[in-house]
Amino acid sequence: MSRKAYFVGAGVGSMMAAFFLMRDVNFQGSDIIMLETLNVEGGSCDGTGSVETGFICRGGRMFNYPTFECTWEVLKEIPSLNAPGKSVYKEIVDFNEHNVKNSKSRIVDKNGCRLDAQDMGFTMRDRMQLLKLVDTKETEIGASIITDWFSPEFFQTNFWIMWATTFAFQPWHSAIELKRYMERFMHEFVRINTMEGIKSTPLNQYESMIVPLQNYLSKKGVSVKFDCTVEDVTMEESAGKLTAKTIHFRKANKMEQIQLAQTDLLFIQNGCMTDAATIGSWTKPAELKGIADSTSFKLWEKLAQKYLGMGNPKPFMRNTNESIWQSYTVTMKNPELFKAFLAVYKNRPGIGQIMTFKDSNWFHGLVIAEQPHFRNQPKDVNTMWGYGLFPNKLGNFVNKPMLECTGQEIFYELCQTCRIPPELVHDVTCLPCVMPFITAQFMPRTVSDRPKPVPDNAVNFGFISQFVEIPFDTVFTVEYSTRAAQTAVYELCDVKKKIPKVSKHNKKVVVMIKAVRKAFMGGAGTLREREMKKSNKLVKIGMVAVAGALAYAAKKKFE
Template sequence: MSTKSKAYLVGGGIGSLAAAAFMIRDGNMPGGNISILEAAPIMGGSLDGAGNPADGYSLRGGRMLTTDNYECTWDLFKSIPSLGNPGKTVFEETVEFNQKYKAHSMARLVDRRRAKVPVTSMGFSMQDRIELLKLSNADEDALGASRITDWLSPAFFETEFWYMWVTTFAFQPWHSAVELKRYLHRFMLEFSRIETLGGVKRTIYNQYDSLVLPLQGWLEAQGVRLVRDCTVTDLDHKSEDGKFVVTGIHCLCQGNSEVIAVNDGDLVFLQNGSMTDASSLGSMTSAPAKLTKADSGGWTLWEKLAQGRPQFGNPAAFNSCIAQSCWESFTVTLKHPAFFDEMNQFSGNEPGTGGLVTFKDSNWLMSIVLAHQPHFTNQPVDVQVFWGYALFPDRVGDFVPKPMAECTGTDILQELCGHLRFDLETVASANCIPCRMPYITSMFMPRMRSDRPLPVPRDSRNFAFISQFVEIPGDVVFTVEYSVRAAQIAVYELLGIDRAIPPITPHDKSLRTQFEALIKAFK
């Protein structure tokens, strides 16, 4: 790789940020040769976190981390200095934080009586166990584009295990059987402790403040160009010796149209598709607008490139049915401790130790989580923030007579207090910001293996994909790890880096882990 070679990364999510870091750290590419082109005003993509105490804070997602699995993620963040703890890496500060605040949920499921549901048993029948074992052992080609409901009987979806598993990982019954199988293997270690979420690790603050900002700061210090408000609309390309070669990048930057020439030796990485595309925020007095990909264009470039090129995947497999990929989250900012005090007393967990509290009989299938405070670096000591989400925003509430998708922040707080049997006075100071995400579980949609491109398609010379929509055998989407691993694979292949990519830890091959999972399944 020539020192004059340049790299262009389309999209400023964690995948592109990680790819830039790997190019510098492991590929010895000068940071000044790397440009990240992001349509939004900030970097981070789906790993967002924004707001202030006056206007309220907002998080689109809540993300599970684990130090027992995320091999590529921690390989990266062992190299990135912490912003708040001089002399330590992001990995080191995260490990220390989780040693101090250990996860052990004592109110994982709550029923309509406001009673904590005993969850030492998974609630399986023998038929459930046989079907789950058959699914977990099935060949992916045999599973094909089948759905979870094609393999598991209706009673399975009423088990305690299902309520805990799907709200932890956000599956729906109609999602891909292949993806569920992968999760069962990748997170087999969590199977035996799913009721306490004991394997879940957290960053000190939200992941934008704790992961994106330190990584972004390190990249900027290396000279990487972070170009914001820059929408890439098309790629010029040619075929040379049967290889796909990008030759130019069309973009609209700060309102100006321009074409970036991609010369011999230059590289282009595209974040294809977006799980948070067409997201919209509501307020205490308004519901989020119902947007689609037509309103934002986050899928357009991938759709354009994939036409007539099956090796570039099939975006339609993922973005064609909003009703099957949409759910809604909400972030609540409080200026009085009453709600947190009541939750501590009810759940038995201090903030940051309890994980998700799921209201299993909720029509919306609503869950909330109280993180360790402060959850934002600019959060005052007298302000608290918590996050929640619901998997069925199209259903009418139990305490509010309309679907969640039509609810204001005020309505959502009323529904939440109804399930908890809390007086509305506990949220009198609250600012609840709802967020609708029409494609948030699009990567779980039933698909064939060929619907996702490889990080570096076989006929590509200087072009790669980085996203939740590439094919990485054995790994699981909807994780930070998947984006980082895709970035590492793409960078190492295009730059010819002779360094081993951290392998997926085979916890599912451990006899002890298998034995503990078996015992749990029969409780």
């Protein structure tokens, strides 16, 4: 009997792991089986809908070329379905060469006017506090939160507004995760206002990445069994080692089992950022759910209660008020309405990326992607995607929390914020989506709370998710799921091939000097730099010298 590999979930991590099993372990696709609760693969990378019902994306991941080492390795081998003769990677590269990001309205005030976002807005105290966090070891940071490291004024800076809304950070999130992001994406620090380094896919990520990957796996014989919710895994302990023996899952309200052979493998998704997510409508709010409605977190909790080495899910699931935010997708059949939003956006679709409404009670942002954003989207129909990081707060124009709003009410708030004339608001729909665990991976935690991709006591199983421990890498990215998948496969199957290292851009002297210079002087042409030009040139020279010295000192510390 051939060796089989079973997966709890058919998200992007599981799909990547299946790829590595076939390429590097010589698994047959027909011996790879995925059990998925939903009726579609791809996990949190989704994109669906129609003109009649409205299009919907729960969220979107951002890509970056100098990083995402493991993900690009895979996508270079996956044929594109949209661009014959190209890989998915090449298609994405070509698309971004012709669609270089250059946000002209990164921050917008309450009057609908764009602000100068080149200057980070730091005081000397802000700079020193940021440098101190980056220079502190994770073991010393522990479970502290971001507000433990910064004064209240820091959270009013342009930097925080842009960094928080680009990567979805909240002040109460883990200080370790902010440190990791600062190190992993230090090369983007200098252009966070233009978002030039952020890459996107030609269509939504489901159709640009997941569908080609699923098509590749399907042709190889990999099977996905939908409507299958794994509720437990029975393990056998012997000599301090754990061996997965039985998968218990529910299909069509009936419990079933899969007995694992001695040589079989099992990959478990312990936690999912879109667990218990719900979608509303133009006339109905999205329903707020919680841990009782989750599947992956409850499975992880059950395993952690029974067996050692499974980590501790409680920090990530105990307070959905601190991990929740809400998104929405707008579908417009009225071209004039779309043009009105573009007038505020001041970019052609796909170029501006996130536009943040600084004074919004919902900490509200809007993205207008390249059109069409969906394969079945007609040329005369346009879409937009937005989100609110503070959905528990009352709107500025709608007197209720975003969580209680219908799609129509959310769109009204957006139109009022952007000063859109009421007579243009017709032939439009807006679908809200509530995600109670969307930033659960950012919650404060200790190193032991996240299990390793392959626990030290595991014989035939591993974990693939945003909730495993991978040194130096950043959660809330496709790369984290891919690296977890590759790590789990290589360790369980004793693959000698090396996994691409996490790029250490923060150790490059040129990157650090540019970052410190940006922190001190903002961008070319900012008010601060113009003032410096008018004053003694020696001041500017001194600032640059200080920046270089600090960068060099920090580099020596990191080494």
